[in-house]
């Protein structure tokens with residue numbers, strides 16, 4: 001007999017600020033028959049209430065090993081919470097979502113898998129009603145249940161290929177091309193040498209064969225919110241990609257990783273595109289650049305002033321214009337000031353728009369902002 005947990009009897013939830021989560025368990029779960037399920041359910045519930053997006057190192061519900069290994073130890077939270085305007089923290093979770101626990105299954109005595117659906121209130125009503133299905137594990141450590149990323153168990157039997165800086169992980173039977181891996185290593189080492197960067201950190205590189213598998217790596221049975229073909233986490237020392245062993249864009253992020261510099265998003269992504277995608281993923285690089293050039297010429301909201309400040313008024317034309325625009329800035333610097341200029345830009349604090357403008361005016365030897373805008377507009381208009 002299925003039973004409901006914490007079922008709401010409030011008919012008027014829309015205009016109310018909820019103070020508790022709405023969690024329901026499916027018929028697959030039965031605490032009386034399987035008492036261990038209840039312990040794991042409690043653990044997961046407490047974890048949800050601890051506001052997972054904080055990735056707080058003192059979180060008592062997560063295993064210590066992963067908290068020590070990773071900067072942001074819960075690999076799925078960035079997709080669940082960070083990828084939209086409407087779901088950013090525990091309050092949003094309370095206000096807008098229903099959590100439906102599909103299953104809490106035993107794998108071994110010390111390992112269970114939890115599968116939980118995140119559904120927007122209002123039932124199945126539009127294309128984003130189901131936000132995701134999270135797959136997360138519970139492991140028993142010294143008699144206590146702790147949460148663990150799906151990645152650990154999921155990739156347990158994957159093949160491994162080690163290179164100097166990168167340890168590759170890929171599914172059994174995957175046609176791994178060691179040439180790509182060697183190419184990636186050479187690219188990585190060249191960047192480090194050319195730009196005089198610090199010794200690269202060792203990193204794990206997971207190759208997924210599909211978007212669904214990419215989701216499994218991050219902890220999703222259904223990869224909805226934050227769905228992507230690849231992620232790189234500098235703080236967590238990993239790249240995950242559903243492309244090949246050589247995702248140049250992501251390697252640029254790693255090569256330039258530095259804790260002391262707060263880089264503007266435009267420069268971080270722009271440089272990864274300019275040094276990585278422009279050379280090794282030409283097709284998509286050119287496609288995005290062509291769109292941007294076209295929009296700068298024809299869309300009134302695509303002024304250089306708006307773009308450089310990442311102004312919210314810039315129209316959404318179905319691509320992330322920040323990447324090609326950032327790449328355009330890097331091109332300007334590189335063409336006029338070479339590697340030295342680009343390096344200087346990459347190691348300046350540019351997080352705030354004003355800092356970015358100041359750094360660009362300095363590195364380009366411009367007199368003022370207007371000159372910077374004119375030059376970027378000129379480059380865009382004459383781009384070929």
Ligand SMILES: [Zn+2]
Nearest residue numbers: 249253269272
């Ligand atoms: Zn990137």
